[in-house]
Amino acid sequence: MTHILDTLPLTRLPAPGSYGRTGAPGVTVALREDVAAATLVARRGAGVRLADVVQARFGLTLSDGPRMAGDDALAVLGTGPGRWLTLAQTRPGLAAELASTLDGLAAVTDQSDANILFEINGPRVLDLLAKGATIDLDPEVFRPGDVAVTAIAHVGVTLWRPGEEIAYRALVARSFAPAFARFLIAGGAEYGIGWSRRG
Amino acid sequence: MRIPCPYCGARDAHEFAYLGDATVTRPDPAAPDAEDTFFDYVYLRDNPAGPHSEWWYHASGCRQWVRVARDTRTHAILGTELARKPAGDAA
Missing domain, CATH: 3.30.1360.120 (Probable tRNA modification gtpase trme; domain 1)
Structure with a gap:
């Protein structure tokens, strides 16, 4: 078998x-x-502003626990305190987009491969x-x-x-x-x- | 044994790496008695029968250091807390 x-x-x-x-x-x-991925780590003291910007720009609420927000198009998953994994099926430039949008608020690392x-x-x-x-x-x-x-x-x-x-x-x-x-x-x-x- | 990780929830002990005693503090290496205090710090450990405070690293989970209060006689977990607060204040 x-x-x-x-x-x-x-x-x-x-x-x-x-x-x-x-x-x-x-x-x-x-x-x-075919899913783009990037990790997001909040800079020290920038957690509240990061959550505000993610909410305003992407319409997603960053969870402070192991929960996900969003859907297949764009999802944010809590993986640790101040750490999230973002996944997107329709945004091949996800990491670059996040890095420019969240400059100074979070460390962004491309994980697509x-x-x-x-x-x-x-x-x-x-x-x-x-x-x-x-x-x-x-x-x-x-x-x-x-x-x-x-x-x-x-x-x-x-x-x-x-x-x-x-x-x-x-x-x-x-x-x-x-x-x-x-x-x-x-x-x-x-x-x-x-x-x-x-x- | 299951350890209630403050972030992840109850997890099997094999997800964690054990460091040991969380009650010792690294001495000042510049102090005149540094040699003696480092000998204590590195080698000498109490062996309590009962509640003990120790460090566990949640290697297969949230990758955070966790301070665990564990009863060495029963393995009952009395409490856990993250070693440090998240970098993103109340994200």
């Missing part, structure tokens, strides 16, 4: 297709590399993530808009739940993405995995 992992080089991502149990997939995974985004959906998504996550992902606990910087299957991930749907996004460092992909395929084989790539 998971013969793919016997022959797939450890450094390569799996090809699009179906893995594991046949039939309707229990979990679908889409890899995206640093990570690969996994969109993880499907009726068995929680069964699969439970095999690797140590945080409580119960839908009543990990609510829409919640963010967690954590480890899944010992791989560091930034995980969030974009909306009401029981579906998740996981941002994984590019060099660890093949290991994370192997976890998803090995752990999800019993549910059937539909695997695709975009961007």
